[in-house]
Amino acid sequence: MKKKRLLLFAWIVAVAIVITFSLIPLSSQDETLKFQTMDSSSPKAVIIDQLNNELPSEEFQNKVTEYLTGAGYKVDLFNTDEITIDFYKKLPTMGYQYIVIRSHALGEGLVDNSASLFTGEKYSEHKYIKEQFLGHIGQGIPVLYGAFKILEEDEVLDRTYYVIGSKFIEEAMVGNFQNSTIILAGCETAKDSKLANSFLKRGASEVIGWTGLVDSSRNDKDVLDLMNKTLVNDVEIPDAISLVMKDYDQRLHGDTNLVYFSSEPSL
Numbered sequence: 001m002k003k004k005r006l007l008l009f010a011w012i013v014a015v016a017i018v019i020t021f022s023l024i025p026l027s028s029q030d031e032t033l034k035f036q037t038m039d040s041s042s043p044k045a046v047i048i049d050q051l052n053n054e055l056p057s058e059e060f061q062n063k064v065t066e067y068l069t070g071a072g073y074k075v076d077l078f079n080t081d082e083i084t085i086d087f088y089k090k091l092p093t094m095g096y097q098y099i100v101i102r103s104h105a106l107g108e109g110l111v112d113n114s115a116s117l118f119t120g121e122k123y124s125e126h127k128y129i130k131e132q133f134l135g136h137i138g139q140g141i142p143v144l145y146g147a148f149k150i151l152e153e154d155e156v157l158d159r160t161y162y163v164i165g166s167k168f169i170e171e172a173m174v175g176n177f178q179n180s181t182i183i184l185a186g187c188e189t190a191k192d193s194k195l196a197n198s199f200l201k202r203g204a205s206e207v208i209g210w211t212g213l214v215d216s217s218r219n220d221k222d223v224l225d226l227m228n229k230t231l232v233n234d235v236e237i238p239d240a241i242s243l244v245m246k247d248y249d250q251r252l253h254g255d256t257n258l259v260y261f262s263s264e265p266s267l
Contacts, residue, residue, distance in 0.1 A: 045073035045098035050120050050186075051216065052102075053080035054142075060220045064100055064227060071231040073098055080120035085128055085137060085162050088119065092202055093175035099182045100223070104142035106163075107188030107212075111138030114166035114194035115209075117186065118142050123160040136172040138163045169198035176203035179263075181237075184209035185223045196261040205263045206237060212256030222248065222258065 045068045047061055061077060068075045076096075078087065083103075091099075104118040112135055123139040131137045140163045164172075182204050190196055190209030199207050208226070210219070222244050229240035241258045248257075 042072060042074045043097045044076065044095050046076045046078065046094070046096045046100070048078050048083060048099065048101045048103070050080055050083050050101070050103035050118055053120065055216045057216075057220055060102065060224065063224050067224075067227045067231045068098060083120040085119060085121060085131065085164070088117075088164055088168070089172055090174055092173050092177045095178060097178055097180050099177075099180055100227075101182065101184050101186065102219075102223075103184075103186040105184070105186035105189045106140060107191035110140040110163045111135065111165040112167040114198070115189050115191055116140060116163040116165045117184070117189070117195075119162045119164065121162050122158075123162050128162070131168075131172060134167075134171070136164070136168040138165070166194045166198040169195070169202055173202060178203065179205040181206045182208070183223060183226070185219050186210065187213045190259045190261070193261060200261060200263045207261040208237065208241070208258060209261075210256050211259055214256050218248075226258065 047064050049061060051057075052061075065075045065077070101117065106116050106118075108115065110116040116138065118140065125132070128137060139160050141159045142161065177199070180203065182199050184190065184195070184207065187210060190207075190211050196207040196209060214222075225244050225247075226237075226240050229235040229243060230237055235243070238260050241260055245257055
């Protein structure tokens with residue numbers, strides 16, 4: 001008799017649990033599912049801030065995030081130490097439609113005669129042997145704009161990083177970008193069209209870069225201005241660049257321009 005009572009009690013508890021769950025408002029469940037669906041379908045964007053260790057700018061990261069989230073993007077952030085050769089290899093597979101690369105760069109000479117982007121990974125001749133042999137990657141020392149000095153041998157070793165260029169993008173990267181907009185926010189990233197064209201061949205739809213040297217504060221200001229005009233005020237990128245460059249005083253900041261490359265044929 002006692003066993004039967006226990007079984008009856010267990011059955012009543014089970015029924016109560018089922019009834020309780022059935023009474024949860026369907027609207028709450030629907031809202032949860034709706035949120036999950038919206039989140040998974042949101043376009044993705046990324047800030048790749050190779051300069052963060054040396055020239056950190058929380059304001060830049062926050063404003064870029066604000067503009068991108070306001071435009072409906074889910075935003076990821078990678079700082080200096082996370083920006084390795086392996087990171088850049090898999091970047092096209094990560095599904096980003098908007099990519100902002102804030103980085104040291106150099107117009108030519110470090111690898112494959114194209115503009116080069118610095119990683120945040122210290123150079124070693126014993127790592128990435130295949131990539132070095134094939135000329136996919138090189139090495140270089142980032143120099144702050146206007147800051148030149150003779151480095152001691154130990155300083156040279158400590159400040160030498162892997163760099164990537166056009167050949168790396170075309171031959172070593174995996175997968176393709178998803179019609180991505182890519183801003184190359186660094187010196188001489190568009191000194192010629194090689195680096196930008198390599199990104200376009202890899203699936204990017206638009207690439208913006210600098211034709212010459214630019215100091216970090218001016219770089220940050222103008223890139224934020226460009227993103228505000230395009231993402232907030234819906235100005236077309238070529239028109240927005242023209243507006244940004246109208247305010248650019250080349251007498252004070254050097255002979256450099258923001259330029260635009262597109263996968264769409266010119267009319």
